[in-house]
Amino acid sequence: MSDYRIQGATGxxxxxxxxxxxxxxxxxxxxFSGSATAFGAEPNSQVSLxxxxxxxxxxxxxxxxIRQAVRTGIAIGAQINKWSRFDRKNYFYADLPQGYQxxxxxxxxxxxxxxxxxxxxKNPETSKKVIGVERIHVEQDAGKLMHDxxxxxxxxxxxxxxxxLMEIVSRPDMRSPAEAGAYLSKLRSILRYVxxxxxxxxxxxxxxxxxxxVRRPGDEFGxxxxxxxxxxxxxxxxxxxxxxxxxxxxxxxxxKVVQETRLxxxxxxxxxxxxxxxxxxxxxxxxxPDLLPLxxxxxxxxxxxxxxxxxxxxxxxxxxxxxxxxxxxxxxxTAEVDTARWFEALLAATATAQNKxxxxxxxxxxxxxxxxxxxxxxxxxxxxxxxxxxxxxxxQLLALVGNGTISGSIxxxxxxxxxxxxxxxxxxxxREGLKQTSDTGxxxxxxxxxxxxxxxKVEQYKAGxxxxxxxxxxxxxxxxxxxxxxxxVNELVKKALA
Amino acid sequence: MTNLTDxxxxxxxxxxxxxxxxxxxxxxxxxxAVAEAQEALNAFIVTTPEAALAAAAKVDADRAAGKxxxxxxxxxxGMKDLFATKGVQTTAASKILEGFKPEYESTVSxxxxxxxxxxxxxxxxxQFAMGSSNESSAYGKVTSPWRRPNDTSALAPGGSSGGSSAxxxxxxxxxxxxxxxxxxxxxxxxxxxxxxxxxxYGRCSRWGIVAFASSLDxxxxxxxxxxxxxxxxxxxxxxxxxxxxxxxxxxPNWEAALSGDLKGKKVGIPREYRLEGLNAEVAKSWDDGIxxxxxxxxxxxxxxxxxxxxxxxxxxxxAPAEASSNLARYDGVRYGLRDLPDGANLQEMYAATRAxxxxxxxxxxxxxxxxxxxAGFYDAYYTQAQKVRTLIARDFEEAFKQVDVILAxxxxxxxxxxxxxxxxxxxxxxxxxxxxxxxxxxxxMSVPAGLDSQGLPLGLQIIGRPFDEQGVLNAGLAIEQRxxxxxxxxxxx
Numbered sequence: 003m004s005d006y007r008i009q010g011a012t013g014x015x016x017x018x019x020x021x022x023x024x025x026x027x028x029x030x031x032x033x034f035s036g037s038a039t040a041f042g043a044e045p046n047s048q049v050s051l052x053x054x055x056x057x058x059x060x061x062x063x064x065x066x067x068i069r070q071a072v073r074t075g076i077a078i079g080a081q082i083n084k085w086s087r088f089d090r091k092n093y094f095y096a097d098l099p100q101g102y103q104x105x106x107x108x109x110x111x112x113x114x115x116x117x118x119x120x121x122x123x124k125n126p127e128t129s130k131k132v133i134g135v136e137r138i139h140v141e142q143d144a145g146k147l148m149h150d151x152x153x154x155x156x157x158x159x160x161x162x163x164x165x166x167l168m169e170i171v172s173r174p175d176m177r178s179p180a181e182a183g184a185y186l187s188k189l190r191s192i193l194r195y196v197x198x199x200x201x202x203x204x205x206x207x208x209x210x211x212x213x214x215x216v217r218r219p220g221d222e223f224g225x226x227x228x229x230x231x232x233x234x235x236x237x238x239x240x241x242x243x244x245x246x247x248x249x250x251x252x253x254x255x256x257x258k259v260v261q262e263t264r265l266x267x268x269x270x271x272x273x274x275x276x277x278x279x280x281x282x283x284x285x286x287x288x289x290x291p292d293l294l295p296l297x298x299x300x301x302x303x304x305x306x307x308x309x310x311x312x313x314x315x316x317x318x319x320x321x322x323x324x325x326x327x328x329x330x331x332x333x334x335x336t337a338e339v340d341t342a343r344w345f346e347a348l349l350a351a352t353a354t355a356q357n358k359x360x361x362x363x364x365x366x367x368x369x370x371x372x373x374x375x376x377x378x379x380x381x382x383x384x385x386x387x388x389x390x391x392x393x394x395x396x397x398q399l400l401a402l403v404g405n406g407t408i409s410g411s412i413x414x415x416x417x418x419x420x421x422x423x424x425x426x427x428x429x430x431x432x433r434e435g436l437k438q439t440s441d442t443g444x445x446x447x448x449x450x451x452x453x454x455x456x457x458x459k460v461e462q463y464k465a466g467x468x469x470x471x472x473x474x475x476x477x478x479x480x481x482x483x484x485x486x487x488x489x490x491v492n493e494l495v496k497k498a499l500a
Numbered sequence: 501m502t503n504l505t506d507x508x509x510x511x512x513x514x515x516x517x518x519x520x521x522x523x524x525x526x527x528x529x530x531x532x533a534v535a536e537a538q539e540a541l542n543a544f545i546v547t548t549p550e551a552a553l554a555a556a557a558k559v560d561a562d563r564a565a566g567k568x569x570x571x572x573x574x575x576x577x578g579m580k581d582l583f584a585t586k587g588v589q590t591t592a593a594s595k596i597l598e599g600f601k602p603e604y605e606s607t608v609s610x611x612x613x614x615x616x617x618x619x620x621x622x623x624x625x626x627q628f629a630m631g632s633s634n635e636s637s638a639y640g641k642v643t644s645p646w647r648r649p650n651d652t653s654a655l656a657p658g659g660s661s662g663g664s665s666a667x668x669x670x671x672x673x674x675x676x677x678x679x680x681x682x683x684x685x686x687x688x689x690x691x692x693x694x695x696x697x698x699x700x701y702g703r704c705s706r707w708g709i710v711a712f713a714s715s716l717d718x719x720x721x722x723x724x725x726x727x728x729x730x731x732x733x734x735x736x737x738x739x740x741x742x743x744x745x746x747x748x749x750x751x752p753n754w755e756a757a758l759s760g761d762l763k764g765k766k767v768g769i770p771r772e773y774r775l776e777g778l779n780a781e782v783a784k785s786w787d788d789g790i791x792x793x794x795x796x797x798x799x800x801x802x803x804x805x806x807x808x809x810x811x812x813x814x815x816x817x818x819a820p821a822e823a824s825s826n827l828a829r830y831d832g833v834r835y836g837l838r839d840l841p842d843g844a845n846l847q848e849m850y851a852a853t854r855a856x857x858x859x860x861x862x863x864x865x866x867x868x869x870x871x872x873x874x875a876g877f878y879d880a881y882y883t884q885a886q887k888v889r890t891l892i893a894r895d896f897e898e899a900f901k902q903v904d905v906i907l908a909x910x911x912x913x914x915x916x917x918x919x920x921x922x923x924x925x926x927x928x929x930x931x932x933x934x935x936x937x938x939x940x941x942x943x944x945m946s947v948p949a950g951l952d953s954q955g956l957p958l959g960l961q962i963i964g965r966p967f968d969e970q971g972v973l974n975a976g977l978a979i980e981q982r983x984x985x986x987x988x989x990x991x992x993x
Contacts, residue, residue, distance in 0.1 A: 051604055055829040057597065058584045058606060060706040062744045092825050094850055101828020158833065203563050286873035288882060291714035291822050292706075347919070 006178030034061030080115025252344025516574030555618025571617030596857025606708025623663030634662025658688025683934025690959025824869025
């Protein structure tokens with residue numbers, strides 16, 4: 003479906019991409035210990051005896067983490083495995099106190115699911131693609147080494163040790179950097195809707211291992227490399243591109259891609275080898291004997307299902323259908339749960355203030371949000387989360403437009419003043435005397451003056467230069483300091499020119 | 501006045517409760533006995549006379565104040581040095597944990613203190629509970645208080661709970677905790693003429709016990725009598741939310757329901773345990789046991805446990821596999837020994853620390869375990885062993901459809917001399933009768949059955965259904981009542 007190709011010296015190459023995403027589970031406590039999980043706490047302040055792997059300590063599953071994984075699985079339409087099991091992945095490293103990571107190799111909690119991506123928001127119907135998800139399993143995160151604290155020693159921070167991760171493994175279904183980017187964005191959006199991961203890639207709570215291989219279009223899969231711990235959507239796309247190009251150049255030079263783990267260097271926009279398959283660890287996976295198999299009952303799964311909010315695809319369909327928004331607007335408003343929440347609050351406030359059903363004011367709210375408000379916030383370097391205006395405050399502003407108190411252009415001024423002063427719309431309109439006038443006498447007088455002062459243009463209009471209509475309207479509005487009701491101005495100008 | 505150190509656990513409990521003597525007097529007597537025997541027996545790694553006296557003082561004060569007393573009020577005990585004890589060095593008899601003082605108390609030891617017991621000290625053991633003779637301790641071998649007549653050679657107290665068995669047998673503690681992974685309570689109990697029970701897997705919390713093989717490790721009591729074991733097990737057992745494999749079942753009052761009357765009960769005799777070349781004295785002792793249980797009213801039934809012959813091999817794959825992973829945490833990074841040669845990197849620090857910290861037997865098992873879990877060998881060893889383990893458990897399930905308990909020898913011989921077994925395989929073969937119950941997670945106990953021709957104790961093992969510690973204890977009691985075992989080691993230290 004994708005026509006993305008790498009142009010090599012010997013012809014075209016197709017790139018094949020699979021992502022393994024590690025998403026930190028939103029939970030107050032770690033996967034197998036009671037420790038807290040806040041980001042940015044003092045080193046080693048969120049470490050229990052279990053996280054530090056003291057002798058005789060035992061893991062006990064935190065069912066809230068399990069529940070979040072199940073909710074995530076249901077959200078991507080995946081099979082929930084009511085019988086799953088934890089395995090130990092054994093290796094030595096200073097950030098891994100137990101000497102093994104508790105993970106789920108053989109029997110993951112979530113099986114096959116899928117995620118639909120949209121590659122072009124302007125043409126959603128023709129640019130959709132379904133990416134398969136092979137599995138989701140839960141596992142422990144490792145701690146963190148700090149190399150900048152001492153000239154010859156490394157320090158270990160175990161705050162992250164034992165924090166629950168979901169590893170979400172895609173099928174090798176993506177064929178371009180754009181698809182990889184769209185998949186990761188969509189996955190992050192779903193996780194945020196579900197509330198199972200905050201999706202903050204810059205804080206490391208979501209990171210991707212990017213598997214890339216190249217092949218002649220339609221051939222068998224080539225040998226893949228895995229680039230570890232890529233921490234932004236942009237970098238994932240960059241990794242795909244640079245790694246695919248590297249592989250093509252390598253093959254065309256007569257070389258062979260070796261299965262290996264690589265690291266991405268964003269400063270140089272290239273990947274480099276970390277370790278090859280030959281020196282890969284033998285992880286000696288085996289079932290963790292400290293834990294019984296994880297058995298979920300129907301009630302647990304049903305509760306998880308019932309607790310899910312409306313998810314982005316369903317919400318988008320509703321915005322297009324019931325609310326009558328354009329596909330583009332529906333796409334943009336539902337892409338991030340925070341935007342959708344803000345929009346829905348705005349919609350409710352707007353409808354209430356005007357005493358109208360939401361369907362009737364949805365377009366007004368959507369247009370204003372997308373074209374006016376985002377721009378205004380952007381100028382201030384703010385976003386919805388840091389907006390000084392609440393959805394309720396914005397709803398009142400839109401109601402003033404809706405009921406004819408102010409015009410759309412005055413509304414822009416009012417918005418600026420709201421952002422400046424923090425005052426509400428009605429107060430500003432009152433104080434600044436911005437109320438729209440529908441006083442036909444005053445408007446008629448203004449129109450008459452304009453006609454008189456521009457007799458030449460009246461002549462030209464009557465001679466057929468109809469484009470001048472806008473000029474008279476504009477002049478009238480100007481004379482009325484923007485406060486005249488535009489519809490009445492239109493009517494009266496038309497009448498005067500007739 | 502009675503010689504306090506000759507008393508049983510229940511004798512002390514009743515005497516303290518009845519005011520025949522104070523808990524402080526008892527603790528003092530045992531503290532003195534411990535000190536006197538330490539050099540000769542080396543049963544303890546550390547002694548804690550103050551802790552024993554402090555616990556005793558509290559019991560005496562509680563009694564004086566008329567407060568209710570715990571199940572073990574006034575009983576000082578020895579604690580196998582595999583249980584984490586807050587502020588008291590906990591080593592698993594390994595150099596790698598030398599000087600390690602936990603900030604926490606194991607669930608089982610805490611329950612014992614809550615029941616009114618006091619700590620005499622931390623008992624020696626095979627390093628990380630790996631061994632059957634207590635020779636693998638980094639803190640020196642334990643010498644059994646038993647000797648052959650007119651022979652001063654030092655004998656093994658069994659293992660891995662060898663400090664526990666030696667101390668109880670020498671009457672320097674009235675009771676001790678043990679742990680049993682493949683027989684580490686039962687075999688040392690048999691070697692030293694005492695009783696010990698490994699309860700159903702999950703009865704006692706593993707939280708705070710240094711792990712050897714998680715799916716097999718179980719704590720249990722070692723004491724002079726079946727009743728003592730019942731009382732102490734009641735104090736040790738119980739559900740613990742901190743151990744995901746803990747059994748969420750109420751703890752029965754085993755002591756109250758003790759009865760040596762086995763009328764209506766069936767006892768199985770597994771024919772596969774009649775090994776070719778079975779020691780004649782062990783065979784005779786087994787026959788004695790059969791006769792005693794018949795005398796107690798039980799019907800004796802011949803049963804088959806067809807996969808028994810694979811139990812030892814299965815055990816020596818699963819236990820080292822788990823151990824190789826469980827012991828990975830001893831890496832020199834956070835606690836315990838760190839050997840950091842000049843200029844060493846992380847990998848070199850691991851190698852140096854673990855080479856210096858672990859003993860030979862521990863290293864051997866880590867190597868075996870690492871090997872059987874390795875890619876390419878995993879299915880042939882580990883997966884296969886798990887399948888056989890299931891079959892062994894099924895053998896027992898089938899057998900327990902016909903019988904209530906199973907009677908077998910505890911060990912294939914009486915105690916051997918320290919240094920006598922130099923080939924690790926010979927040592928492993930000594931676990932042949934004890935590992936099947938471990939693999940199946942079943943309650944099993946050893947009770948003294950008599951002395952062999954060398955004057956050394958022999959034990960008989962009773963294996964029960966899951967959760968049926970009562971059935972095991974009752975059959976044990978029936979044997980105890982008929983064996984009339986009253987032999988004690990002659991004090992030579």
